[in-house]
Amino acid sequence: MKILVSNDDGYRAEGITRLRDALAALADVTVVAPDRNRSGASNSLTLDLPLRVSQSEPGVHFVAGTPTDCVHLAVSGLFDFTFDMAVSGVNDGPNLGDDVLYSGTVAAAIEGRFLGLPTLAISLCTGPGSARNFAAGAAVARQLVAGLLRHPLDPRLILNINVPDLPLERLRGLRATRLGFRHRSEPAIPTRDPRGETLYWVGSVGAGDDAGAGTDFHAVAEGWVSVTPLSIDLTRHTALPELGQWLGGIELGSR
Numbered sequence: 001m002k003i004l005v006s007n008d009d010g011y012r013a014e015g016i017t018r019l020r021d022a023l024a025a026l027a028d029v030t031v032v033a034p035d036r037n038r039s040g041a042s043n044s045l046t047l048d049l050p051l052r053v054s055q056s057e058p059g060v061h062f063v064a065g066t067p068t069d070c071v072h073l074a075v076s077g078l079f080d081f082t083f084d085m086a087v088s089g090v091n092d093g094p095n096l097g098d099d100v101l102y103s104g105t106v107a108a109a110i111e112g113r114f115l116g117l118p119t120l121a122i123s124l125c126t127g128p129g130s131a132r133n134f135a136a137g138a139a140v141a142r143q144l145v146a147g148l149l150r151h152p153l154d155p156r157l158i159l160n161i162n163v164p165d166l167p168l169e170r171l172r173g174l175r176a177t178r179l180g181f182r183h184r185s186e187p188a189i190p191t192r193d194p195r196g197e198t199l200y201w202v203g204s205v206g207a208g209d210d211a212g213a214g215t216d217f218h219a220v221a222e223g224w225v226s227v228t229p230l231s232i233d234l235t236r237h238t239a240l241p242e243l244g245q246w247l248g249g250i251e252l253g254s255r
Contacts, residue, residue: 001027008104015090022138067108086112089122120159180215
């Protein structure tokens with residue numbers, strides 16, 4: 001059994017080190033991760049430049065690219081063996097609700113799924129001054145991977161896991177959840193460089209808006225590990241009949 005581990009915080013991040021050690025009890029683990037923090041990279045691939053891959057120690061490789069680059073290279077020719085699963089994390093911070101659209105952690109798992117692997121992304125819901133229980137996040141990942149090995153799910157699913165920043169013994173358990181939604185993000189923050197030119201920092205993410213019972217936000221707030229099944233089919237299937245009728249009233253070439 002061979003597991004690929006990646007992340008978006010960089011190969012030296014505590015979360016990925018803990019994850020690698022935890023999964024080593026279950027499988028042969030290989031790390032391929034960005035050379036630095038690439039949070040918010042989403043599903044971007046580097047297409048205009050070649051990618052350099054380096055090795056920091058046996059089994060740990062880092063790439064001057066995005067999380068998606070890392071998984072793509074690892075599965076598509078970097079090694080002379082194949083992987084059985086891809087695990088991304090443990091992310092330093094939550095990936096709840098619409099965070100998944102921006103998250104490099106989730107993007108690494110999505111790329112693994114694109115390339116035919118069962119995948120999961122795991123995040124520790126750290127915040128300012130929180131305890132940073134990465135050992136608990138890695139332990140949750142190990143238990144879920146072990147569960148997948150015993151009883152595989154539909155390999156088309158991507159599991160997005162968010163762990164409250166608590167010691168393992170204080171976690172209430174596992175909950176199947178749907179994605180919630182955040183309020184609009186905070187305004188961009190203007191600042192000035194030494195030459196007096198205006199620069200902008202992207203504003204902080206908004207708080208949970210759709211965060212009621214059944215959502216990932218609610219589960220984490222109540223001390224449960226949130227496990228959300230994701231799909232890469234973004235089609236709004238229920239809208240197809242209405243859209244078809246609407247398109248029927250439009251003639252190409254008409255004014």
